[in-house]
Amino acid sequence: TMSLKSYTSNWIPANIRLPEGQILFAVGDAHGYLESLKSVVKTGLELEPESILIALGDLIDRGPDSLGCLKYMISTIAERGDKGIFLPGNHEAMMFAAIANINDMYPLWMHNGGRWIQKNVKDSDGKSILSYLEKEFSEKEMNILTAHGAFLDKDILKNNKKKSDGTLFKRFGNLIFIHAGVIGR
Numbered sequence: 001t002m003s004l005k006s007y008t009s010n011w012i013p014a015n016i017r018l019p020e021g022q023i024l025f026a027v028g029d030a031h032g033y034l035e036s037l038k039s040v041v042k043t044g045l046e047l048e049p050e051s052i053l054i055a056l057g058d059l060i061d062r063g064p065d066s067l068g069c070l071k072y073m074i075s076t077i078a079e080r081g082d083k084g085i086f087l088p089g090n091h092e093a094m095m096f097a098a099i100a101n102i103n104d105m106y107p108l109w110m111h112n113g114g115r116w117i118q119k120n121v122k123d124s125d126g127k128s129i130l131s132y133l134e135k136e137f138s139e140k141e142m143n144i145l146t147a148h149g150a151f152l153d154k155d156i157l158k159n160n161k162k163k164s165d166g167t168l169f170k171r172f173g174n175l176i177f178i179h180a181g182v183i184g185r
Helices: 034-047 066-083 090-099 105-111 114-119 126-136 139-147 154-159
Strands: 024-027 052-055 084-086 169-172 175-178
Touching (some): 024 175, 066 084, 066 114, 084 139, 105 114
Parallel strands (some): 024 052
16 A cells, blocks of 8 residues: 555745735635635634735535625625735636626536525526625625626626636735636636
8 A cells, every 4th residue: 555655745845925024814715615714714814813815716616605605705805905805716707607608607607516596596697696696795895706806897797798807816926826726718
C-alpha cells in the first residue's frame, strides 16, 4: 500500500507582498451550507476585524440553503463597504447565464444544483428568476451580486447580453484571487 506521503509535496512558502497592514480573508465554496459559512466568516472577522473579506464564489447549489448563503454573504459584503468583495464561482456564473438565457444554461444549472431556485420561482424563465432575486436583495446588494466580479450585470441580464470587462478576479499586491471553476467565455 502507498502512504499518504507519496501523494503530497513539501510545503513551499509563498513570497506574498501586500500593502503595509493589509489583511485578506477569502472564503468560498459554501454550496448552500449556511451555518458552516456563518461560522467561518464570524470566526475570521473576529480574529481580523479590519481584514478585507473576499467571497470566492460557489455560495449556492447543492446544500440546503443556497439563497441564505447568498443573502448572508452579499449583505455582509455590503456592510463592509470597501472591505468586502464578491467574485463569482462557476455556480453563480451558471445562475446568471441561465437568467440571461445564454447557451441554454438553465438545464446545466439545474443538473449542477440549481434546483433550489425552483422552490421559490414557478416559471423557469430568466425574467422570473431575476425578479425573484430583485425582491430578495436590496438594490445595493443586487449591484454587488451582479457587478462586483460577476461577468453579467442586472441591466445586461435584462437585455440578454454578456458583459466583457474581465472582472472575474481581484488583485492585491502580488496575489490574484479567482474562483478556480469559472466558466469560460
